[in-house]
Amino acid sequence: MSKKSEFIPVRLSHLLRHCSVGAIVRGPDYLMTVKDTREWTDRNGNPAGEPIRYVDGVRSALGIEQELREPPVATEKDNGQVEGVCVPALRFPSWMYCPNPKCGLLHYKPWRGLSANEKPRCQKCENKPKLEQVPWVLIHAEGHMADVPWHWLAHQNTNTPTQKQCRADWHEPYLSLKDKGATGRQLQCEHCKATSVFNDDIKIPYTAWRQPWIKEDAEVDKDDFASVLEINDARVHMPQTRSALVIPPESRIRKGTVVDHLYSSSQKLQMIKNAKLPLPRKSVLRTIASDLRCSVQEIEDALKEIDKGYPLYGQNITQVLTQNGWVRKG
Ligand SMILES: [Zn+2]
Ligand SMILES: [Zn+2]
Structure with missing residues (x-):
């Protein structure tokens, strides 16, 4: 396999339409197809895009459990080197x-x-x-x-x-x-x-x-x-897009607080979840507390809030999914 990679600059709006997952896109030298979001990862295999927070209503309207993330962003330097993570594509047809x-x-x-x-x-x-x-x-x-x-x-x-x-x-x-x-x-x-x-x-x-x-x-x-x-037949690729209007429950979001930080970090929450025995759990809580510059007690309190359902607290916000795909929260 040739080591050289080709890069195609893509706008976010195109990534949702004719350059979305499974689309066949013309690069400088070859046609390629865009791989799915499971492969939009960094070198360590972690998702590369920034998480989008406080969109639980949108997730439930889409019927998904997973986090919503922005696509990763990479920049091509003058010397041809690329910084950041690209949306991966594969030469296709073979x-x-x-x-x-x-x-x-x-x-x-x-x-x-x-x-x-x-x-x-x-x-x-x-x-x-x-x-x-x-x-x-x-x-x-x-x-x-x-x-x-x-x-x-x-x-x-x-x-x-x-x-x-x-x-x-x-x-x-x-x-x-x-x-x-x-x-x-x-x-x-x-x-x-x-x-x-x-x-x-x-x-x-x-x-x-x-x-x-x-x-x-x-x-x-x-x-x-x-x-x-x-490949240019319209039946080859039909992206499905849904638009959502998100009005976050601002009054319930405590920006900058321990609970906000913890809620916004799936990595930290996962660390706590993985540490089941008292000793490792204590050590994880201490690490996170020092990271967030707060006490272990504050972390415990924040975890209780998240358990109780922060920020929505089980209040099922009305969702109207209309035919053209607008999700309304209010
Ligand atoms: Zn033959
Ligand atoms: Zn020939």
Whole structure:
């Protein structure tokens, strides 16, 4: 894998729409897909974005237990170094093709082993043209996405025993995709000469991973089909966004107090929760008390407040989730 990373500046508003999780985004050199928030972490694997506090109403309206966080922010210095944590993305689709119409060889992750500035090229063609990523992906209605299974497609109508036994090769290019004009695109295996016609919008069984970056099999109905779609097709990515208007219960929030600090630090609360025996617990409380410049008793009192339900104290604030997704608290 090439060590060089590409960076794309993204606005927050774009991160919620056409650059959101699972979107395919064009970088300076490659198309990429945005990984999900579980991977928006720092080097130690901790969530990198700043937590958003006092949004319990929004969380319950969304039906989630997890903390809400802002996306991480990174800055690119003049020397090309990056400070901070980036929103991670993955080169995708993984297949590239030779643009020479007489060749059309498909290459799987041809960037593997290349140095920083090297571009993948077709070695079979005399002028070694630069490869281009294939513009198609496999999309399942449940939201799963995968590379088009080119080997499977080429061999779906096999006749001879040689063709039936032909196995995928992930290193040497052996499949070609050529535009035959009126008869459509022809997909061929150079090893066994199995041939099939390739058109957009074909439907095939989905047997792939849940997402390009989630290497777990997707649980889909065996009779269900996935569609091969062009990446700019609107059906490839449909972000779901909800807007929430948060009016925090200001009167109940005691800004700057021990209870506020403790409530706002999931790390500290977790430390206390993990220290179950009296001695370790005492030591954790002392560390936190010294950190917050207060007494251990004040920490105990603050914990009681949080246990009682600070800052909402069980008062279920009316939530109206209207059709356009506004959450109202009041
Ligand atoms: Zn070529
Ligand atoms: Zn074959």
